[in-house]
Amino acid sequence: MEIVFGALEVMGIGVAGVFLVLAIFFILIKLMIKLFPAD
Amino acid sequence: MDKLSKLLEGINGLTWQNVVMLAIGCVLIYLAIKKEYEPLLLLPIGFGAIMTNIPLSSAVGEHGFLTVLYNAGIVNELFPILIFIAVGAMIDFSPLLKQPVTLFFGAAAQFGIFASMLLAAAANLIWPGVFSLKEAAAIGIIGAADGPTSIFVGNLFAPKYMGAITVAAYSYMALVPMIQPPVIKALTTREERMIRMDVDYGVKVSKPVLILFPIVVTIVAGIVAPISVPLIGSLMFGNLIRECGVLDRLSQTAQNELGNLVTLLLGITIGSTMVAEQFLTLNTLLILSIGLLAFVFDTAFGVLFAKFVNLFLKRKINPMIGGCGISAFPMSARIVQKMAQKEDPTNFVLMPAIGANVAGQIGSIVAGAIILALLGQGGN
Numbered sequence: 001m002e003i004v005f006g007a008l009e010v011m012g013i014g015v016a017g018v019f020l021v022l023a024i025f026f027i028l029i030k031l032m033i034k035l036f037p038a039d
Numbered sequence: 040m041d042k043l044s045k046l047l048e049g050i051n052g053l054t055w056q057n058v059v060m061l062a063i064g065c066v067l068i069y070l071a072i073k074k075e076y077e078p079l080l081l082l083p084i085g086f087g088a089i090m091t092n093i094p095l096s097s098a099v100g101e102h103g104f105l106t107v108l109y110n111a112g113i114v115n116e117l118f119p120i121l122i123f124i125a126v127g128a129m130i131d132f133s134p135l136l137k138q139p140v141t142l143f144f145g146a147a148a149q150f151g152i153f154a155s156m157l158l159a160a161a162a163n164l165i166w167p168g169v170f171s172l173k174e175a176a177a178i179g180i181i182g183a184a185d186g187p188t189s190i191f192v193g194n195l196f197a198p199k200y201m202g203a204i205t206v207a208a209y210s211y212m213a214l215v216p217m218i219q220p221p222v223i224k225a226l227t228t229r230e231e232r233m234i235r236m237d238v239d240y241g242v243k244v245s246k247p248v249l250i251l252f253p254i255v256v257t258i259v260a261g262i263v264a265p266i267s268v269p270l271i272g273s274l275m276f277g278n279l280i281r282e283c284g285v286l287d288r289l290s291q292t293a294q295n296e297l298g299n300l301v302t303l304l305l306g307i308t309i310g311s312t313m314v315a316e317q318f319l320t321l322n323t324l325l326i327l328s329i330g331l332l333a334f335v336f337d338t339a340f341g342v343l344f345a346k347f348v349n350l351f352l353k354r355k356i357n358p359m360i361g362g363c364g365i366s367a368f369p370m371s372a373r374i375v376q377k378m379a380q381k382e383d384p385t386n387f388v389l390m391p392a393i394g395a396n397v398a399g400q401i402g403s404i405v406a407g408a409i410i411l412a413l414l415g416q417g418g419n
């Protein structure tokens with residue numbers, strides 16, 4: 001059972017982590033598009 | 040008489056396990072040639088499996104060339120890293136940069152990795168000790184639909200299952216056109232599949248953004264998870280030489296010569312890990328089954344996430360786009376475009392689908408890196 005709880009913990013942190021990192025990328029892309037607009 | 044028995048050593052050493060593995064190698068070659076399922080990888084993997092499972096084969100062992108290649112390119116993770124440079128040089132990130140919101144589909148679809156990891160860990164409730172947590176994570180990563188990431192994580196966490204994990208990852212990637220459509224169809228209505236989307240939301244991407252993107256992503260991902268630097272860094276390095284505009288020759292070399300050469304060596308080396316005693320086990324069957332479910336979970340969670348997002352949007356997103364958040368590029372995007380046009384021949388969702396698909400590439404590497412960061416130190 002311990003291994004399942006371990007997997008659940010990795011799952012929770014992992015999913016949140018992926019969303020967090022990609023959310024940072026989202027903000028950075030928006031910022032870059034604003035800072036360097038295409039002609 | 041002695042000399043004759045030496046000649047017969049190979050025949051005498053042949054076991055039923057060897058015969059089954061030789062047959063599996065032939066099946067992989069058949070699938071690669073006849074069905075064109077990921078031939079670049081499955082053919083070398085199949086042939087590598089054949090060379091490895093011939094009794095007393097000198098292709099493996101201390102001085103065997105396959106073992107030399109394994110030690111030179113897999114143990115130290117060199118081959119997957121080089122493949123990432125080639126893949127990075129092939130990817131055009133502009134569909135993603137035009138619609139950065141598709142990044143979240145690339146995040147949602149990675150849920151399949153973690154759900155499969157949980158499933159592999161839960162297998163211990165039925166067969167105690169079948170997989171350690173690290174092995175479960177390596178199996179889950181099949182859901183990344185990303186060969187190099189699967190090899191990278193698999194080699195660190197589950198070296199004895201490398202053959203099964205890699206074969207599952209590449210086989211199911213080839214089967215994406217069969218796995219995804221029924222899942223997407225089951226989770227969406229005809230009206231949802233007919234939703235139209237703007238091609239590029241009128242956004243144009245400037246050259247500085249295309250150049251800055253790989254640099255910024257490497258720095259940010261590296262700071263968040265330093266262990267991700269080789270994975271994301273090599274992908275983004277490849278992309279930078281593509282986008283910088285002054286390294287066309289290197290970009291072409293990375294896309295063609297480097298990609299082809301490493302793919303050739305990678306496949307045959309992975310095939311050499313398919314040793315009968317390790318491959319013909321219940322664990323392999325479990326890995327192949329969980330790997331298939333990983334692709335189903337990826338697709339399902341991606342679509343369900345898009346439907347959830349639609350609850351809050353005035354201008355709805357075609358939820359099929361969510362299913363493209365996996366790394367199987369550009370197959371997944373093409374499938375969704377085909378499904379959209381089946382319902383309405385004038386509906387074009389290819390660009391947002393490609394955006395989500397490219398986001399899936401980044402998402403899968405980030406997910407792999409996070410798993411490495413979480414489980415990389417100590418524990419089992």
